[in-house]
Every structure is written in structure tokens, then in C-alpha cells.
Amino acid sequence: MQFSSATLYDKDECPFCWKVRLALWFKNIAVRHITIDTDNKPAEFTALSATGKVPLLAVGSELISESTAICRLLEDHAPQPALFGRGAEQSALISELNAYSDSVIGPAIRDAIFTQRGRPPEQWDRAAIARSEQQWCECLLWLEQQLAARGAGAYSFAGDLSLAECALLPRFGLAAAYGLRQVEQFPALRRWFEHHRQQPYYAATAPTVARQPPL
Ligand SMILES: N[C@@H](CCC(=O)N[C@@H](CS)C(=O)NCC(=O)O)C(=O)O
Structure with a gap:
């Protein structure tokens, strides 16, 4: 190819x-x-x-x-760097996190994003935003446990940086850009997100709206 x-x-x-x-x-x-x-x-x-x-x-x-x-x-x-993990256990965890990002986090935060995108604040559906905030918090709670289980100071969810970061960073970036800032309450996730947000790959790939959002 x-x-x-x-x-x-x-x-x-x-x-x-x-x-x-x-x-x-x-x-x-x-x-x-x-x-x-x-x-x-x-x-x-x-x-x-x-x-x-x-x-x-x-x-x-x-x-x-x-x-x-x-x-x-x-x-x-291009097998290196390996984004799908090394070994069955790591690969399974990465697949789980990727699927969680696509099928749980996406629906959790999408209404808050869609109601704000391209609309003035007076037209935002505040109930939809509140629902997304609540659902995002539930996702963050689970993710915080996953990351904390990797040990203090982990910058990746499974082994080295992997497909889990490729899937999750966009969700965190878009959530922050659209005012879902609950990550502040989760120390391991906050540190993980801050770290990756400073890296060149974030600036090189992020959409305009997520380049410099406040946390
Ligand atoms: N499961 C797909 C989801 C892709 C997807 O939903 N893309 C949206 C944009 S974020 C899209 O193209 N929507 C247009 C449409 O459904 O007509 C994937 O992982 O690539």
C-alpha cells in the first residue's frame, strides 16, 4: 500500500x-x-x-x-510505535478504552457540544448541557480509577502511549472546549490531560476550537 x-x-x-x-x-x-x-x-x-x-x-x-x-x-x-499494545492483556485494555471512548463518552458529551456549536448562548439547551455534565462526570470517575490503577504519575492508560490516548484525548479536548471542565476534580486525569495538551502532537492535530481552551 x-x-x-x-x-x-x-x-x-x-x-x-x-x-x-x-x-x-x-x-x-x-x-x-x-x-x-x-x-x-x-x-x-x-x-x-x-x-x-x-x-x-x-x-x-x-x-x-x-x-x-x-x-x-x-x-x-508502520508497527512502531505500537498503538494497539503488547500482549493480550494490554491489547484488551486498549480496545476496551477505545470502545468506551467511542460508544460511552461520545454520546455522554455530544448534546452539550451540539447545542452550543454555532449558536449564541441564549439559544443553548441548558438542560442538555446539565445532562452532559452529569454523564461526563460519571465517565471521568471510571477513567480516573483506570488511570490511578496504573500508578501515581501515569501519562498513559495502557503501557506506552496507545490508541487509548488517540481516542480519549479528542474527547477531553472537545469537552474542555465546550465548557465541560469537570476534569479539574480528578487529579490523575487532570495531570494526564495537561501533560498531553502541552505536547506537539496535540497542537498539530487539534481542531481550531480545542487549541487553547481553558481547563
Ligand atoms: N464509528 C465511526 C463513527 C464516525 C462518525 O460518526 N463520523 C461523523 C462525524 S464525527 C459523521 O461522519 N457524521 C456524518 C453522518 O453520519 O452523516 C468511526 O469510528 O469512524
């Missing part, structure tokens, strides 16, 4: 796309990025995509959708 001519159909604030952008950065793989407006999908994109969703990676004659499948392909192409 020739990644030098690969194209990522991408969207700035999409957390799944951000996950793939992080994986590309860690693997040091450069691709062409085409931004898709998912409210107004161009025919070029819909013709290629089976799901109609971003991210979509076009590499050679292959078209791969689903962020985790794309990251898996990147891992096969």
Missing part, C-alpha cells in the same frame, strides 16, 4: 477523525487531507464512502472507513 498518495477525508471537529490524525502523527505518516462538510457532502465523497461518515481513508484502490479500522491499518503498515 502506498501511503504517500493516501487521502484522509477528514473533518476538523470530528473526534473520530482527530483519533486518526493522532495515529498518523505518531506513525509519522503524511497523507493528503480533504475536509468534508458532513451537512453538505460532496458527490466525490458520497461516491467513495459506504457509510457516508468521516473519517474515510483512500489508499491505492482501498477505501477504509471506521476510525479504529483505519488505525489498525496504520499499525500494520
Whole structure:
């Protein structure tokens, strides 16, 4: 597969796309990025995509959708650094955290983000924001336990930096950008997020809205 001519159909604030952008950065793989407006999908994109969703990676004659499948392909192409872990136990934990990020954290915080995006504050659904805050706190409680179990001062959820960070950092970045700041109450997570937010990969991959949000 020739990644030098690969194209990522991408969207700035999409957390799944951000996950793939992080994986590309860690693997040091450069691709062409085409931004898709998912409210107004161009025919070029819909013709290629089976799901109609971003991210979509076009590499050679292959078209791969689903962020985790794309990251898996990147891992096969460039095994180092290993983002899917070493050994069965670590791989299982990484898969669990990746799935938790996609299927639990995403729905927990999305209403707060969607009601604020592109709207003036007087139009925000405050009840939806309050619900997201509550659900985000429940996610943070579980994640704090996971990270604390790794020992004081851990900067990664499983082994070295992994797909878990690729999946979770976008959720933390978007939550903070849209005013969900409960991470302050969770010392291990706060330290983890602050650490990664200072790293070059964060600035290189973050959407505009998440570049300099206050914690
Ligand atoms: N499970 C997919 C989810 C991708 C996804 O939901 N992408 C959203 C943007 S964040 C999208 O393309 N939505 C447009 C649509 O569903 O029409 C993945 O991991 O890549």
C-alpha cells in the first residue's frame, strides 16, 4: 500500500477523525487531507464512502472507513510505535478504552457540544448541557480509577502511549472546549490531560476550537 498518495477525508471537529490524525502523527505518516462538510457532502465523497461518515481513508484502490479500522491499518503498515499494545492483556485494555471512548463518552458529551456549536448562548439547551455534565462526570470517575490503577504519575492508560490516548484525548479536548471542565476534580486525569495538551502532537492535530481552551 502506498501511503504517500493516501487521502484522509477528514473533518476538523470530528473526534473520530482527530483519533486518526493522532495515529498518523505518531506513525509519522503524511497523507493528503480533504475536509468534508458532513451537512453538505460532496458527490466525490458520497461516491467513495459506504457509510457516508468521516473519517474515510483512500489508499491505492482501498477505501477504509471506521476510525479504529483505519488505525489498525496504520499499525500494520508502520508497527512502531505500537498503538494497539503488547500482549493480550494490554491489547484488551486498549480496545476496551477505545470502545468506551467511542460508544460511552461520545454520546455522554455530544448534546452539550451540539447545542452550543454555532449558536449564541441564549439559544443553548441548558438542560442538555446539565445532562452532559452529569454523564461526563460519571465517565471521568471510571477513567480516573483506570488511570490511578496504573500508578501515581501515569501519562498513559495502557503501557506506552496507545490508541487509548488517540481516542480519549479528542474527547477531553472537545469537552474542555465546550465548557465541560469537570476534569479539574480528578487529579490523575487532570495531570494526564495537561501533560498531553502541552505536547506537539496535540497542537498539530487539534481542531481550531480545542487549541487553547481553558481547563
Ligand atoms: N464509528 C465511526 C463513527 C464516525 C462518525 O460518526 N463520523 C461523523 C462525524 S464525527 C459523521 O461522519 N457524521 C456524518 C453522518 O453520519 O452523516 C468511526 O469510528 O469512524
